Amino acid sequence: MDYLPLFHNLNNRRVLVIGGGEIALRKVRLVQEAGAIITIVARDFCSDLLEMDAVDKQQGIGNLELIRAPYQQQHIHAQPDTVLVIAATNDAQINREVSQHAQAANMLANVVDDPGYSTVIFPSIVDRSPIQIAISSGGDAPVLVRLIRTQLESLFPAGMSKLAALAGRFREKVKAKFSNGADRKAFWEDVFNGPIAEQAYNNNIQTAERLLQDKLDTSTEFKTGEVYLIGGGPSDPDLLTFKALRLMQQADIVLYDRLVSKPVLNLVRRDATRIYVGKTAGDHSVTQDNINQKLVDYALKGYRVVRLKGGDPFIFGRGGEELEMLAEQGIPFQVVPGITAASGCASYAGIPLTHRDHAQSVRFIAGHHRSGKLDLNWPELIQPNQTLVFYMGLNGLEAICQQLQDHGLDATTPIALIEKGTSEHQRVFTGNLETLPDIVRAADAKAPTLIIVGTVVSLHNKLAWFNQDAVDNHE
Numbered sequence: 001m002d003y004l005p006l007f008h009n010l011n012n013r014r015v016l017v018i019g020g021g022e023i024a025l026r027k028v029r030l031v032q033e034a035g036a037i038i039t040i041v042a043r044d045f046c047s048d049l050l051e052m053d054a055v056d057k058q059q060g061i062g063n064l065e066l067i068r069a070p071y072q073q074q075h076i077h078a079q080p081d082t083v084l085v086i087a088a089t090n091d092a093q094i095n096r097e098v099s100q101h102a103q104a105a106n107m108l109a110n111v112v113d114d115p116g117y118s119t120v121i122f123p124s125i126v127d128r129s130p131i132q133i134a135i136s137s138g139g140d141a142p143v144l145v146r147l148i149r150t151q152l153e154s155l156f157p158a159g160m161s162k163l164a165a166l167a168g169r170f171r172e173k174v175k176a177k178f179s180n181g182a183d184r185k186a187f188w189e190d191v192f193n194g195p196i197a198e199q200a201y202n203n204n205i206q207t208a209e210r211l212l213q214d215k216l217d218t219s220t221e222f223k224t225g226e227v228y229l230i231g232g233g234p235s236d237p238d239l240l241t242f243k244a245l246r247l248m249q250q251a252d253i254v255l256y257d258r259l260v261s262k263p264v265l266n267l268v269r270r271d272a273t274r275i276y277v278g279k280t281a282g283d284h285s286v287t288q289d290n291i292n293q294k295l296v297d298y299a300l301k302g303y304r305v306v307r308l309k310g311g312d313p314f315i316f317g318r319g320g321e322e323l324e325m326l327a328e329q330g331i332p333f334q335v336v337p338g339i340t341a342a343s344g345c346a347s348y349a350g351i352p353l354t355h356r357d358h359a360q361s362v363r364f365i366a367g368h369h370r371s372g373k374l375d376l377n378w379p380e381l382i383q384p385n386q387t388l389v390f391y392m393g394l395n396g397l398e399a400i401c402q403q404l405q406d407h408g409l410d411a412t413t414p415i416a417l418i419e420k421g422t423s424e425h426q427r428v429f430t431g432n433l434e435t436l437p438d439i440v441r442a443a444d445a446k447a448p449t450l451i452i453v454g455t456v457v458s459l460h461n462k463l464a465w466f467n468q469d470a471v472d473n474h475e
């Protein structure tokens with residue numbers, strides 16, 4: 001181990017910073033957040049530091065002092081109760097001198113970006129106070145540290161601070177109730193992995209507190225599960241929300257659809273049981289009632305059930321129907337929105353759905369054929385200055401193009417079909433109402449596909465940015 005991580009209580013302790021630029025500012029902000037009394041020595045101060053000083057004086061806090069002067073060793077001797085000295089000038093030589101002087105005075109020394117001359121280094125911080133995570137590579141790989149930090153940020157919800165604070169308030173009570181350490185541990189694990197934690201993450205602190213009190217009061221434990229209805233996005237796992245990922249990582253059981261991509265499914269907790277409930281056209285082996293019942297049954301057994309759907313669960317996703325039954329049975333649930341296919345495909349095809357020069361509104365339409373007929377309000381769909389997005393329209397493509405023309409839309413109206421949008425297999429076909437059906441047939445496009453109609457499609461040539469090789473090959 002190259003360094004020993006320690007958490008430094010700087011509250012009301014003296015810190016000396018040498019340097020008055022942006023780099024010094026960053027460190028000053030950090031130590032100020034930790035409650036330090038700060039002296040800054042520099043020839044010049046950036047405007048933010050001057051402003052911080054003004055605020056400090058205005059509010060009579062008195063925790064910040066600026067000394068406009070070139071650095072001299074006496075600045076360190078002047079305040080012998082200083083615990084930490086930070087050298088942040090843009091002169092490496094001066095920084096090193098500062099460090100030597102500080103060490104000679106038995107103070108901790110940090111030289112910004114020069115770990116060799118530091119006795120302490122600043123970690124990268126994920127702050128969910130009172131929970132804090134400090135990450136360091138000892139100066140070897142700062143970019144990697146930043147990546148790790150980003151990943152950790154996504155794993156720990158912002159509401160974790162509140163949960164930790166709530167736990168702090170109950171700590172003594174829980175200790176008093178369970179004399180046995182193992183029981184206490186089990187109690188807290190249950191709290192941090194279940195509905196109480198979820199309530200805190202969702203900023204329902206009073207509910208969380210009540211549930212926690214109830215849990216503490218009832219000695220016999222009672223357990224109901226929860227259902228998370230999660231939008232898995234169109235395909236690219238990078239488009240998942242932090243919340244989706246967090247809940248997927250907690251699942252005991254996952255019921256997923258055909259449209260959920262493999263890379264997304266791979267992010268579900270490894271030990272979770274995966275149940276496929278997708279329907280292929282004409283296959284009714286898993287009916288909707290059947291799915292609803294499964295959700296209820298598993299939740300009543302106390303499992304955390306993830307219902308994972310492609311795109312957004314509330315857009316052509318039957319999410320509402322599944323929740324109604326849960327609501328009737330009093331089973332707690334949450335809904336996590338996902339990027340819907342229209343949004344994902346449009347972005348990844350470089351086709352803005354609205355644009356000041358083209359369309360001021362957009363319609364999402366279910367374009368599937370029922371018994372060979374497309375029953376839609378065509379006169380509304382041919383209105384100018386709007387973009388039409390057809391979901392489930394591959395089989396009906398020809399009929400859609402024909403009907404739009406029959407009702408008055410120009411045959412040259414641009415139209416695009418996006419196959420397997422946002423995935424590495426994405427292909428984008430563009431043409432007009434007359435030409436696109438043949439183009440798509442010749443390319444043998446396969447579901448899932450999304451259709452976009454309107455002059456915004458003309459922007460694709462300029463704005464396409466994703467999977468360009470595939471586009472070049474097939475258009």
Ligand code: SAH
Pocket residue numbers: 234235259309310311312313314315316317339340341342345390391392393418419420421422423447448449450451
């Ligand atoms: N809830 C989903 C839509 C379900 S309906 C959502 O919000 O996206 C299924 C239709 O979504 C498909 O027929 C197709 O039109 C569209 N779709 C879903 N994922 C897609 C993708 N990756 N590429 C193109 N279309 C997609």
